[in-house]
Protein backbone atom coordinates (compact mmCIF):
# COMPACT_ATOMS: atom_id res chain seq x y z
CA UNK A 408 0.00 0.00 0.00
CA UNK A 409 2.69 2.47 1.11
CA UNK A 410 6.30 1.84 0.10
CA UNK A 411 8.97 4.16 1.39
CA UNK A 412 12.31 3.30 -0.10
CA UNK A 413 15.70 4.68 0.97
CA UNK A 414 14.07 8.00 1.80
CA UNK A 415 16.70 10.56 2.74
CA UNK A 416 16.65 14.22 3.67
CA UNK A 417 19.80 16.28 4.07
CA UNK A 418 20.00 19.86 5.31
CA UNK A 419 23.53 20.86 4.30
CA UNK A 420 25.87 18.58 6.24
CA UNK A 421 23.07 17.29 8.44
CA UNK A 422 21.27 14.10 7.43
CA UNK A 423 17.87 14.46 9.11
CA UNK A 424 16.45 11.23 7.65
CA UNK A 425 18.92 8.59 6.54
CA UNK A 426 17.72 6.03 4.02
CA UNK A 427 14.42 5.13 5.67
CA UNK A 428 12.57 2.05 4.41
CA UNK A 429 8.97 1.46 5.43
CA UNK A 430 6.53 -1.03 3.93
CA UNK A 431 2.87 -0.88 4.90
CA UNK A 432 0.65 -3.51 3.26
CA UNK A 433 -2.69 -2.61 4.84
CA UNK A 434 -4.20 0.34 6.71
CA UNK A 435 -2.34 0.33 10.00
CA UNK A 436 -2.03 2.68 12.94
CA UNK A 437 1.68 3.41 13.22
CA UNK A 438 3.46 5.33 15.95
CA UNK A 439 6.88 6.85 15.35
CA UNK A 440 9.01 7.41 18.42
CA UNK A 441 12.50 8.71 19.06
CA UNK A 442 14.39 11.49 20.75
CA UNK A 443 14.10 15.11 19.81
CA UNK A 444 15.94 15.62 16.51
CA UNK A 445 15.69 11.95 15.48
CA UNK A 446 14.01 12.94 12.21
CA UNK A 447 10.35 12.08 12.96
CA UNK A 448 8.84 15.35 11.69
CA UNK A 449 11.11 15.44 8.65
CA UNK A 450 9.95 11.94 7.70
CA UNK A 451 6.25 12.83 7.98
CA UNK A 452 6.75 16.11 6.11
CA UNK A 453 8.34 14.24 3.22
CA UNK A 454 5.46 11.76 3.07
CA UNK A 455 3.03 14.68 2.90
CA UNK A 456 5.38 16.39 0.40
CA UNK A 457 5.63 19.50 2.56
CA UNK A 458 9.32 18.82 2.25
CA UNK A 459 11.10 17.38 -0.79
CA UNK A 460 13.23 14.28 -0.28
CA UNK A 461 16.91 14.51 -1.16
CA UNK A 462 16.91 10.87 -2.24
CA UNK A 463 14.66 7.85 -2.24
CA UNK A 464 11.03 7.30 -3.15
CA UNK A 465 7.50 7.21 -1.80
CA UNK A 466 4.94 5.08 -3.61
CA UNK A 467 1.31 4.90 -2.52
CA UNK A 468 -1.07 2.36 -4.08
CA UNK A 469 1.21 2.04 -7.06
CA UNK A 470 1.53 5.78 -7.67
CA UNK A 471 4.93 7.37 -7.33
CA UNK A 472 4.35 10.51 -5.29
CA UNK A 473 8.00 11.43 -4.78
CA UNK A 474 8.13 14.01 -7.56
CA UNK A 475 4.51 15.11 -7.88
CA UNK A 476 4.15 18.80 -8.69
CA UNK A 477 1.42 21.44 -8.84
CA UNK A 478 -2.15 20.13 -8.88
CA UNK A 479 -1.05 16.49 -8.60
CA UNK A 480 0.92 17.32 -5.47
CA UNK A 481 -2.01 19.22 -3.95
CA UNK A 482 -4.26 16.29 -4.76
CA UNK A 483 -1.89 13.99 -2.89
CA UNK A 484 -1.82 16.37 0.07
CA UNK A 485 -5.59 16.19 0.31
CA UNK A 486 -5.50 12.38 0.30
CA UNK A 487 -2.83 12.44 2.98
CA UNK A 488 -4.05 14.86 5.63
CA UNK A 489 -1.71 16.30 8.22
CA UNK A 490 -2.42 17.22 11.84
CA UNK A 491 -0.01 19.29 13.90
CA UNK A 492 0.85 19.79 17.55
CA UNK A 493 -0.40 23.38 17.44
CA UNK A 494 -3.69 22.49 15.66
CA UNK A 495 -3.14 25.16 12.94
CA UNK A 496 -6.75 26.39 13.04
CA UNK A 497 -7.83 29.91 12.15
CA UNK A 498 -8.44 31.10 15.74
CA UNK A 499 -11.07 33.78 15.09
CA UNK A 500 -13.03 31.77 12.58
CA UNK A 501 -15.91 29.60 13.74
CA UNK A 502 -15.39 25.87 14.15
CA UNK A 503 -17.52 24.74 11.23
CA UNK A 504 -15.72 27.12 8.82
CA UNK A 505 -12.40 25.77 10.07
CA UNK A 506 -13.61 22.25 9.24
CA UNK A 507 -14.86 23.36 5.82
CA UNK A 508 -11.34 24.63 5.13
CA UNK A 509 -10.55 20.94 4.64
CA UNK A 510 -12.29 21.13 1.27
CA UNK A 511 -10.20 24.11 0.07
CA UNK A 512 -8.17 22.05 -2.37
CA UNK A 513 -11.33 21.02 -4.16
CA UNK A 514 -12.87 24.50 -4.48
CA UNK A 515 -12.56 27.43 -6.83
CA UNK A 516 -10.77 30.60 -5.76
CA UNK A 517 -14.04 32.49 -6.16
CA UNK A 518 -15.94 30.20 -3.78
CA UNK A 519 -13.05 30.35 -1.32
CA UNK A 520 -12.86 34.16 -1.42
CA UNK A 521 -16.51 34.58 -0.63
CA UNK A 522 -16.74 31.73 1.86
CA UNK A 523 -19.30 29.93 -0.24
CA UNK A 524 -19.79 26.36 0.82
CA UNK A 525 -22.35 23.93 -0.57
CA UNK A 526 -25.09 23.05 1.92
CA UNK A 527 -24.13 19.38 1.69
CA UNK A 528 -20.56 20.21 2.79
CA UNK A 529 -21.88 22.11 5.80
CA UNK A 530 -24.04 19.13 6.78
CA UNK A 531 -21.12 16.81 6.35
CA UNK A 532 -18.89 19.03 8.49
CA UNK A 533 -21.46 18.98 11.29
CA UNK A 534 -21.75 15.19 11.01
CA UNK A 535 -18.01 14.83 11.40
CA UNK A 536 -17.98 17.18 14.39
CA UNK A 537 -20.81 15.15 15.90
CA UNK A 538 -18.85 11.96 15.42
CA UNK A 539 -15.97 13.54 17.32
CA UNK A 540 -18.34 14.63 20.08
CA UNK A 541 -18.05 18.38 19.49
CA UNK A 542 -21.03 19.24 17.25
CA UNK A 543 -22.33 21.72 19.82
CA UNK A 544 -19.10 23.72 19.42
CA UNK A 545 -19.75 24.29 15.69
CA UNK A 546 -20.78 27.99 15.88
CA UNK A 547 -18.06 29.01 18.36
CA UNK A 548 -14.78 30.61 17.42
CA UNK A 549 -11.99 28.05 17.35
CA UNK A 550 -9.99 30.05 19.92
CA UNK A 551 -12.82 29.64 22.47
CA UNK A 552 -12.30 25.86 22.62
CA UNK A 553 -10.02 23.81 24.86
CA UNK A 554 -6.86 22.34 23.35
CA UNK A 555 -8.39 18.89 23.13
CA UNK A 556 -11.47 20.26 21.40
CA UNK A 557 -9.30 22.28 19.00
CA UNK A 558 -7.33 19.20 18.07
CA UNK A 559 -10.58 17.36 17.38
CA UNK A 560 -11.58 20.25 15.09
CA UNK A 561 -8.27 19.76 13.29
CA UNK A 562 -9.06 16.04 12.95
CA UNK A 563 -12.52 16.95 11.63
CA UNK A 564 -10.91 19.27 9.07
CA UNK A 565 -8.63 16.42 8.01
CA UNK A 566 -11.61 14.03 7.71
CA UNK A 567 -13.39 16.54 5.50
CA UNK A 568 -10.73 15.71 2.89
CA UNK A 569 -11.69 12.02 3.16
CA UNK A 570 -8.01 11.13 3.35
CA UNK A 571 -6.53 7.66 2.89
CA UNK A 572 -3.79 8.53 5.33
CA UNK A 573 -3.77 10.79 8.37
CA UNK A 574 -0.34 12.01 9.39
CA UNK A 575 -0.14 13.46 12.88
CA UNK A 576 2.98 15.23 14.10
CA UNK A 577 2.89 15.08 17.91
CA UNK A 578 -0.89 15.51 18.02
CA UNK A 579 -1.09 15.37 21.81
CA UNK A 580 2.16 17.03 22.88
CA UNK A 581 0.34 20.23 23.96
CA UNK A 582 -2.56 18.53 25.70
CA UNK A 583 -3.23 17.47 29.27
CA UNK A 584 -3.43 13.71 29.84
CA UNK A 585 -7.22 13.50 29.66
CA UNK A 586 -7.52 15.45 26.41
CA UNK A 587 -4.56 13.51 25.05
CA UNK A 588 -6.48 10.26 25.57
CA UNK A 589 -9.61 11.62 23.91
CA UNK A 590 -7.63 12.73 20.86
CA UNK A 591 -5.69 9.46 20.56
CA UNK A 592 -8.91 7.48 20.95
CA UNK A 593 -10.51 9.58 18.19
CA UNK A 594 -7.62 8.75 15.86
CA UNK A 595 -7.85 5.07 16.81
CA UNK A 596 -11.62 4.99 16.14
CA UNK A 597 -11.17 6.68 12.76
CA UNK A 598 -8.53 4.10 11.90
CA UNK A 599 -10.69 1.16 12.96
CA UNK A 600 -14.05 2.29 11.64
CA UNK A 601 -12.96 3.93 8.38
CA UNK A 602 -9.92 1.81 7.62
CA UNK A 603 -7.70 4.87 7.26
CA UNK A 604 -3.98 4.58 7.78
CA UNK A 605 -2.71 6.71 10.65
CA UNK A 606 0.94 7.59 11.16
CA UNK A 607 1.61 9.60 14.31
CA UNK A 608 4.82 10.96 15.75
CA UNK A 609 4.52 10.44 19.47
CA UNK A 610 6.79 11.68 22.20
CA UNK A 611 5.80 9.10 24.76
CA UNK A 612 6.40 5.43 24.50
CA UNK A 613 3.30 4.38 26.40
CA UNK A 614 1.01 6.26 24.00
CA UNK A 615 2.58 4.48 21.05
CA UNK A 616 2.16 1.15 22.83
CA UNK A 617 -1.43 1.74 23.84
CA UNK A 618 -2.88 2.99 20.58
CA UNK A 619 -0.69 1.71 17.74
CA UNK A 620 -0.49 -1.64 15.96
CA UNK A 621 3.06 -0.97 14.89
CA UNK A 622 5.83 1.18 16.30
CA UNK A 623 8.77 2.60 14.37
CA UNK A 624 11.74 3.84 16.37
CA UNK A 625 14.09 6.44 14.92
CA UNK A 626 17.51 7.43 16.09
CA UNK A 627 19.82 9.94 14.39
CA UNK A 628 17.73 9.86 11.22
CA UNK A 629 17.71 6.08 10.95
CA UNK A 630 14.96 3.58 11.60
CA UNK A 631 16.37 1.39 14.36
CA UNK A 632 13.19 -0.48 15.27
CA UNK A 633 10.07 -1.51 13.40
CA UNK A 634 7.72 -3.94 15.07
CA UNK A 635 4.72 -4.54 17.30
CA UNK A 636 4.36 -2.96 20.75
CA UNK A 637 5.05 -6.43 22.21
CA UNK A 638 8.39 -6.58 20.41
CA UNK A 639 9.37 -3.22 21.86
CA UNK A 640 11.24 -4.48 24.89
CA UNK A 641 12.97 -2.31 27.47
CA UNK A 642 16.32 -2.96 25.82
CA UNK A 643 15.02 -1.90 22.43
CA UNK A 644 13.41 1.22 23.91
CA UNK A 645 16.70 2.20 25.58
CA UNK A 646 18.46 1.73 22.28
CA UNK A 647 15.94 3.94 20.45
CA UNK A 648 16.21 6.73 23.01
CA UNK A 649 19.95 6.31 23.40
CA UNK A 650 21.88 4.83 26.30
CA UNK A 651 21.70 7.00 29.38
CA UNK A 652 19.10 9.22 27.78
CA UNK A 653 17.13 11.25 30.26
CA UNK A 654 13.61 10.18 29.54
CA UNK A 655 12.22 13.66 30.02
CA UNK A 656 8.62 12.59 29.53
CA UNK A 657 7.24 11.26 32.78
CA UNK A 658 5.00 8.80 31.01
CA UNK A 659 7.89 7.43 29.03
CA UNK A 660 10.15 6.89 31.98
CA UNK A 661 7.27 5.41 33.97
CA UNK A 662 6.67 2.98 31.20
CA UNK A 663 10.35 2.06 31.07
CA UNK A 664 10.48 1.57 34.85
CA UNK A 665 7.30 -0.49 34.82
CA UNK A 666 8.76 -2.64 32.08
CA UNK A 667 11.97 -3.00 34.03
CA UNK A 668 10.04 -4.01 37.10
CA UNK A 669 7.86 -6.53 35.32
CA UNK A 670 10.85 -7.98 33.50
CA UNK A 671 12.61 -8.34 36.88
CA UNK A 672 9.54 -9.89 38.45
CA UNK A 673 9.22 -12.29 35.53
CA UNK A 674 12.88 -13.26 35.93
CA UNK A 675 12.41 -13.78 39.68
CA UNK A 676 9.30 -15.86 39.08
CA UNK A 677 11.26 -18.13 36.75
CA UNK A 678 14.18 -18.43 39.20
Ligand SMILES: Nc1ncnc2c1ncn2[C@@H]1O[C@H](COP(=O)(O)OP(=O)(O)OP(=O)(O)O)[C@@H](O)[C@H]1O
Pocket residue numbers: 418421422423441442443444445446447448449450
Ligand atom coordinates in the same frame (compact mmCIF):
# COMPACT_ATOMS: atom_id res chain seq x y z
N1 LIG B 1 14.52 23.10 7.90
C1 LIG B 1 15.59 22.58 8.51
N2 LIG B 1 16.82 23.08 8.30
C2 LIG B 1 17.92 22.55 8.87
N3 LIG B 1 17.90 21.49 9.70
C3 LIG B 1 16.71 20.95 9.96
C4 LIG B 1 15.49 21.45 9.38
N4 LIG B 1 14.46 20.70 9.84
C5 LIG B 1 15.00 19.78 10.65
N5 LIG B 1 16.35 19.92 10.73
C6 LIG B 1 17.26 19.08 11.51
O1 LIG B 1 17.00 17.73 11.19
C7 LIG B 1 17.03 16.90 12.34
C8 LIG B 1 15.71 16.19 12.51
O2 LIG B 1 14.71 17.13 12.85
P1 LIG B 1 13.20 16.74 13.08
O3 LIG B 1 12.46 17.98 13.32
O4 LIG B 1 12.74 15.88 11.96
O5 LIG B 1 13.29 15.87 14.41
P2 LIG B 1 12.13 15.32 15.34
O6 LIG B 1 12.42 13.88 15.55
O7 LIG B 1 10.81 15.67 14.76
O8 LIG B 1 12.37 16.08 16.70
P3 LIG B 1 11.33 16.64 17.80
O9 LIG B 1 10.97 15.46 18.66
O10 LIG B 1 12.09 17.67 18.55
O11 LIG B 1 10.15 17.20 17.07
C9 LIG B 1 17.40 17.83 13.50
O12 LIG B 1 18.77 17.77 13.72
C10 LIG B 1 16.99 19.19 12.99
O13 LIG B 1 17.78 20.18 13.59
Ligand SMILES: [Mg+2]
Pocket residue numbers: 447448449576608
Ligand atom coordinates in the same frame (compact mmCIF):
# COMPACT_ATOMS: atom_id res chain seq x y z
MG1 LIG C 1 9.24 16.80 15.43
